[in-house]
Amino acid sequence: GNSVTQMEGPVTLSEEAFLTINCTYTATGYPSLFWYVQYPGEGLQLLLKATKADDKGSNKGFEATYRKETTSFHLEKGSVQVSDSAVYFCALRVISSGSARQLTFGSGTQLTVLP
Amino acid sequence: DTAVSQTPKYLVTQMGNDKSIKCEQNLGHDTMYWYKQDSKKFLKIMFSYNNKELIINETVPNRFSPKSPDKAHLNLHINSLELGDSAVYFCASSQDLQGYGYTFGSGTRLTVV
Numbered sequence: 433g434n435s436v437t438q439m440e441g442p443v444t445l446s447e448e449a450f451l452t453i454n455c456t457y458t459a460t461g462y463p464s465l466f467w468y469v470q471y472p473g474e475g476l477q478l479l480l481k482a483t484k485a486d487d488k489g490s491n492k493g494f495e496a497t498y499r500k501e502t503t504s505f506h507l508e509k510g511s512v513q514v515s516d517s518a519v520y521f522c523a524l525r526v527i528s529s530g531s532a533r534q535l536t537f538g539s540g541t542q543l544t545v546l547p
Numbered sequence: 548d549t550a551v552s553q554t555p556k557y558l559v560t561q562m563g564n565d566k567s568i569k570c571e572q573n574l575g576h577d578t579m580y581w582y583k584q585d586s587k588k589f590l591k592i593m594f595s596y597n598n599k600e601l602i603i604n605e606t607v608p609n610r611f612s613p614k615s616p617d618k619a620h621l622n623l624h625i626n627s628l629e630l631g632d633s634a635v636y637f638c639a640s641s642q643d644l645q646g647y648g649y650t651f652g653s654g655t656r657l658t659v660v
Contacts, residue, residue, distance in 0.1 A: 527644060539588075
């Protein structure tokens with residue numbers, strides 16, 4: 433089956449620190465990979481995605497590279513801001529005949545950035 | 548011009564009551580979902596409908612019943628509410644195409660007292 437393992441939180445950083453949130457996956461077939469962000473009191477928003485090996489997704493200074501050899505999709509940002517405080521979810525989805533087509537989520541990582 | 552809209556945003560009710568949450572999407576997506584998010588932020592899929600047909604029905608109490616009158620709407624009805632039903636419920640929609648993620652609604656915070 434499909435599964436996503438995310439680094440456990442919470443993660444607390446000072447402003448301008450470097451961020452890495454680890455994500456690894458197992459999947460049958462060829463997954464697309466996603467990072468979603470949930471700000472306090474809001475729904476989930478797509479942050480970035482990658483649809484094939486070696487693709488790099490990027491948005492708002494965040495980046496993640498689809499690494500098939502290590503089955504990973506780690507989220508990075510060079511300099512975090514207080515406004516980045518949120519819960520981050522790694523997810524995968526496989527669209528192929530016979531597979532469950534829903535998005536499979538990791539458990540989420542709470543990030544708090546202190547001024 | 549909200550893409551996926553849920554109502555109500557907040558719902559406080561007593562144990563034993565019956566309540567409904569409505570969801571509508573204007574994206575033309577074929578598939579809609581209900582997720583439950585617990586207090587630890589863990590997301591659990593409950594149901595999925597594709598073109599009004601139920602395709603995912605995870606292990607949830609049969610007090611929960613989804614209804615999809617058309618492919619733009621997926622409502623969630625809950626009978627005999629219990630304290631453990633308190634959570635945030637998210638509706639989402641998607642196309643069944645490689646590379647597509649979901650578009651989520653803003654959630655309904657249900658509190659059972």
